[in-house]
Amino acid sequence: MSFLKKYFALLGFSAVFLFSCVPNKKLVYMQEMLESTGPLVESSQKYPYLREDYLLQINDIVEINIFTTDPQMNELLGSVNASQQGMNQMAGGQGAGDIFFMNGYSIDDNGEVELPLIGKVKIIGLTTEEAKLIVEKEVGRYVNKSEYFVRVRLGGIRFSALGEFNRSGKFTLLQNRVTIFEAIAFAGDLNRVAKRDQVLLLRQYPDGTQIHKINLLDRSLLNSEFYWLKPNDLIYAEPMKVRAIGAGNTFVETITLISTSITAIALVLTFIRNN
Helix, strand or coil: CHHHHHHHHHHHHHHHHHCCCCCHHHCCCCCCCCCCCCCCCCCCCCCCCCCCCCCCCCCCEEEEEEEECCHHHHHHHCCCCHHHHHHHHHHHHHCCCHHHHHHCEECCCCCEEEECCCEEEECCCCCHHHHHHHHHHHHCCCCCHHHEEEEEEECCEEEEEEECECCCEEEEECCCCCEHHHHHHHCCCECCCECCCCEEEEEEECCEEEEEEECCCCHHHHHCHHHECCCCEEEEECECHHHHHCCCCCHHHHHHHHHHHHHHHHHHHHHHHHC
C-alpha cells in the first residue's frame, strides 16, 4: 500500500503542475507595461510573391459578363445588371459558390464555352485575361468597340481538404486569390496529429495531375508558387505515427493515458497480493 500512496502523491503533484492557473498578464490585451519584456514588434524579411497565372482547364466554371450600351443587345448576350449581379454574389456566398455553377459557363471536353448569340469560344489553356481578349474579339463582330465591356473571371477557388483536418470536405472561396493557409483555416485547421511537414497537394495541369509534398513548417513556402492555391487543388494531410499506436493527442492526454494504465496495473497487483 505504501507504493500506492507514493504513486497517488506523485500523480497529484503532477496534476497540480500541469493544470496550474495561467496569470492574467499572459491573457489581457493592451496592458500598460511598466517594464519592457522584449521588442514591441519583431518582423521577418519580406518574401516576394511567386505566383503563376492559372490556365483554364476542362470543367472549370468561368463567369463571363458582357455589357453594352444597347439594352436589347444585353438581353441577347445574357448580360446581368448590377442589382442582379449583387444578388447572385450574395447567393453564391451563402451557397458555397453554387450560383456560379448555375449562372457561369463550364468549359466542355473540347475546351470551349457556349455564349448566347456568339456561340462556342475556345478558351482552354488561356489565362482569364487572354480569354477576355478572345471574347472581346467575338463581341466586336456585333457591337462597336467603344460600346461594350467584357469581364472574364473564375467562379471562385474550389478546393478539397482530406485527412487530418478538423473540418474536411470540398469548399469554394469567392476570391480571386487564396493562400494555402487561408484554405487550411477555412477547413478548420489541421488537428494535432497531422504531419505538417509532409502535406500532399494534388494539383491539376492541362496534361495531367501532379502530387507535391509541402512543408508547412518552413516559412520559405511564402516565396513558393505553392503558397497560392489554384482551382481544383486537393490538400491531403497524413496522420503521425502517434495516431497508429493510439497515444493521446497532447502531452496531458498521454500522461492521463499512462497514469490510468499504471493505476489499473497497481490495482490488479494489490488485489492479487491480498488474495
